[in-house]
């Protein structure tokens with residue numbers, strides 16, 4: 001059978017997150033801080049809009065680009081939140097989750113041999129996504145000393161004549177690091193000087209806690225060379241609905257749209273209606289959720305520091321990213337022993353790239369009670385070391 005499998009499929013590793021998820025499913029009494037998924041249900045206004053669309057028989061494909069009403073709402077949202085303007089008819093398309101958006105964006109710009117610069121650590125799909133497109137991932141470390149932001153100097157060091165695009169994600173999975181408007185501006189000069197384009201995955205942008213919510217597209221020089229990716233999974237607790245989107249200058253958007261036409265036709269129709277509902281009426285539910293995440297973050301991160309696991313205060317997403325470097329064991333051993341001995345599942349940082357080694361990704365999208373218990377159990381585990 002092996003002979004039938006393509007070299008590209010063979011070369012990519014299985015997702016390290018899923019491995020931990022599988023372990024958890026076989027155990028009782030596990031507190032899982034493993035999977036990055038909101039613990040909320042989708043705001044009811046969004047569900048109602050989805051249900052109504054089914055009741056009204058809206059069950060056929062939409063246009064390839066997505067429902068016009070949804071694109072209009074996305075356009076209004078981006079204008080309101082970031083002051084950026086995209087034409088819903090020519091510069092926007094709706095995708096099956098940010099996951100599909102990432103795939104088509106990468107494939108729209110990558111030729112074999114192109115180097116795609118990726119912030120390290122990164123979401124697990126980035127490296128494999130680039131490899132499947134025939135490109136070479138080149139990692140740009142985002143370090144604890146910089147609060148896990150990307151700096152122009154480290155970016156510059158990794159650029160070669162083969163560099164084509166920069167793929168970034170802020171607020172970041174797994175570090176919770178955030179880029180402010182000025183941080184984006186600082187890398188914009190490097191991007192323009194080296195004629196790179198940017199793929200900016202801003203799926204966690206609504207989960208920004210210290211008032212620094214920013215988009216790469218706010219920087220005019222970047223806006224015209226950026227494929228902006230966002231979606232509904234995190235901001236509106238809509239992971240199962242599978243709706244994301246791409247905004248980009250017309251030519252880039254057209255290239256991505258061609259790929260989307262062939263592989264997906266259109267994103268799920270009822271989910272697109274639900275997303276319209278979320279943008280029209282889901283703000284209060286979203287704000288409540290974000291406020292709660294912030295409380296949990298404060299409580300959990302303080303708890304980790306109290307028991308002796310150093311952890312910076314992440315400014316975005318819903319991940320705490322403590323260091324286990326002082327414990328004398330690796331992040332992988334820590335995570336494996338923690339789940340078997342104390343029934344707390346976290347993901348070892350090294351799954352997300354070399355810069356994350358010696359850290360754990362702990363998703364705090366679980367109840368405060370569970371977070372308290374998790375801190376106690378991690379504390380007990382530390383005492384056994």
Ligand code: PMP
Pocket residue numbers: 036096097098099100123169173201203231232233239242243244
């Ligand atoms: N990008 C990042 C950084 C993510 O963390 C995730 C989901 N964990 C995705 C994209 C995929 O999101 P979606 O559910 O919209 O496909």
